[in-house]
């Protein structure tokens with residue numbers, strides 16, 4: 075797939091900017107805090123409706139304005155698609171496809187695919203389990219857009235169940251009589267039903283993803299380092315069978331009833347899952363240097379590209395936010411060999427020094443300065 079044009083209106087620090095992409099590789103050149111990452115974020119939003127940087131839509135809208143907008147034209151093998159997202163300070167979004175407003179955001183997902191790689195991705199190795207869950211969820215949404223809906227449902231039920239547990243704890247502390255457990259049992263059933271869909275999908279995608287990442291990791295590290303990715307669900311999912319996973323979920327909820335009532339929060343479910351990366355059987359977090367951790371993250375990103383390509387049937391875009399210069403030559407070459415001209419790539423950098431001359435020749439170079447972009 076190929077992103078032909080991108081138009082940003084009152085998005086982040088862009089008031090009004092139109093960009094035409096004229097080569098498979100685009101280098102966005104500029105000093106810090108000029109708007110390079112903001113542009114990649116716009117593309118990430120078009121692909122996933124999620125931003126790995128913004129907590130609220132208010133942050134995405136140009137300061138002082140009520141709404142912001144991203145529009146884009148994407149070429150796919152199946153035809154051209156016009157995409158648009160409107161963000162509002164109050165958090166309400168409108169998405170449209172080919173000029174038609176979509177009732178379900180779900181129908182927007184899956185039109186465009188992108189893999190994002192920034193220095194923040196090192197947190198995949200070094201950070202907490204939440205980082206890895208969020209990474210896995212973003213990947214799943216692109217492979218299977220309905221997952222976005224499942225996840226949203228799960229989070230809604232989780233919030234409601236937590237509110238009920240909190241209320242019970244308050245009543246208990248105040249010495250008030252506690253309502254019957256029936257209401258909680260209804261939430262338990264829903265949590266287990268939806269939660270098991272989350273768990274099974276996460277398990278399945280990691281089954282496919284693991285071997286791909288392992289192969290890439292071996293190729294990049296050119297050594298005997300063996301990467302293993304293990305899904306460690308909070309509710310054990312030994313078999314990919316809906317009822318079995320649901321039952322395991324309910325059993326664990328029953329075991330943790332007292333602890334949950336005591337803490338006033340849900341302790342069981344995929345919101346507590348972990349994805350473990352180990353290299354030669356040692357947790358990657360404890361394994362060696364930043365360089366080795368970068369190799370791991372690069373292997374993950376290459377595996378994401380390949381998995382999305384094989385599932386979707388077209389190469390996704392690759393967004394490289396300030397990472398190329400951080401990779402040594404060997405790793406850079408591995409990445410560039412893979413990308414070639416097949417994966418449209420947007421790269422941000424503060425200087426062109428670290429780029430291969432051949433690369434520069436075949437790339438479109440855009441300069442970013444305070445929310446304005448000009449070609450060179």
Ligand SMILES: Nc1ncnc2c1ncn2[C@@H]1O[C@H](COP(=O)(O)OP(=O)(O)OP(=O)(O)O)[C@@H](O)[C@H]1O
Nearest residue numbers: 086087106107108109110111112133134135136137
């Ligand atoms: N909602 C907003 N309204 C106006 N300006 C914004 C908004 N959000 C972010 N900015 C501005 O955007 C700039 C940051 O841009 P960006 O994160 O894209 O930097 P960058 O060019 O990628 O540089 P770096 O290399 O530091 O990441 C900052 O000047 C910030 O003040």
